């Protein structure tokens with residue numbers, strides 16, 4: 001029953017882009033749009049990326065089929081290769097250290113399937129009670145099920161000063177991803193901007 005509900009909610013979200021758009025600010029999460037933050041230090045760089053699960057696996061509910069579990073495992077494998085997803089100058093001499101990938105929920109915990117349904121079991125099964133129950137169902141349908149994927153990478157770099165650009169082959173790996181907001185912090189300051197499927201290279205100022 002739970003998986004059937006998840007499926008129905010996912011279908012609702014996918015089939016109603018206008019609705020998802022309206023709720024963008026409520027959940028601070030827009031499908032296709034992720035965050036990429038990188039801090040460059042003396043001998044290493046740290047990347048933290050947060051992307052809607054939709055961009056990574058195409059759904060945001062708990063995996064309920066073998067195909068969905070395979071999709072998640074494959075996505076985790078792909079995400080575990082920052083050296084493939086983010087092209088950096090060879091001169092920087094960066095090597096992948098720590099990698100942490102998380103499939104987590106954001107709005108997903110907001111599903112509170114009313115335990116207060118028990119209130120209706122007081123022997124008052126009249127027309128009015130049925131109306132109230134229907135209203136409750138409508139309210140549940142309005143709630144969304146969102147989840148995000150987080151990726152953390154630590155890179156050891158021989159010469160971080162040579163990190164002047166990043167090529168986001170990330171977009172080739174994940175066709176649902178449309179845009180990443182990029183923030184880079186280094187000793188020389190902050191660079192911020194966006195990359196998308198057309199402009200895949202971020203120049204670090």
Ligand SMILES: [Zn+2]
Nearest residue numbers: 052060146147
């Ligand atoms: Zn979402």
